[in-house]
Amino acid sequence: MKLSTKGRYGLRALIDLAVYSEESAVSIGSIAARxxxxxxxxxxxxxxxxxxxLVVSIRGxxxxxxxxxxxxxxxxxxxxRALEGNLEAVACDGLKSDRGCEDADVCVTKYVWQKINESITRAVDDIKLSQLVEEGKKVKNIEQPCQNGCK
Structure with missing residues (x-):
């Protein structure tokens, strides 16, 4: 599975929004600039x-x-999923009960595809936006550990 710029940029934008929208709504221009x-x-x-x-827009x-x-x-x-659609690495008709492929009964590779798809789903669903915000704060502290003349 390879994510497009939609997924990569959209994730960055929502992390930015999570950081900066606690006090007030955030403009497209400010997200785009950052x-x-x-x-x-x-x-x-x-x-x-x-x-x-996932987001709400506020006018005015x-x-x-x-x-x-x-x-x-x-x-x-x-x-x-909102930006990319289905996240399956392999679309295998043998995994769908309503419409299988003609070799579904004897195909063992479908189990490999099923495990890969389940792993991707579990991985992306287990990571919350709040965790990424916290990771971002840690990274900023590592890059700028000391300010205002501290030793």
Whole structure:
């Protein structure tokens, strides 16, 4: 499975939104500037995320975007599925009970594909947006461990 820029940029945008939208809505322009993503492309991504119920848009002065739910309730899987669609590494008809392939009864590779698909799903669903925010804070502290003349 290879993620497109939709998934990669969208995940970065939502991490940014989780960090900066605690006080007020965040504008597309500010996310785009911090993440170095085109505003027009970011608008397209936000539209998909809004449709999936992951973000809400706020109109008017001070408007922008906010998370629709707490960051601890949004998984990386939620975000990637909203932007990329199905995350299966291999689409195997033998795994679907309603329509199998003609070799499903004798095909043993379908179990490999099933395990890979389950592992991907479990991995992305186990990582919450709030965890990525915390990891980001740790990385910033490592890069800038000492400020204001400390030793």
């Amino acid at each position: 993440q170095k993503i085109s505003e027009s492309y970011l608008e397209q991504l936000m539209a998909k995320l809004r449709k999936a119920g 002065a001070g408007g922008g975007y906010r998370l629709a739910r707490p960051a601890g309730e949004i998984s990386v899987g939620d975000i990637l």
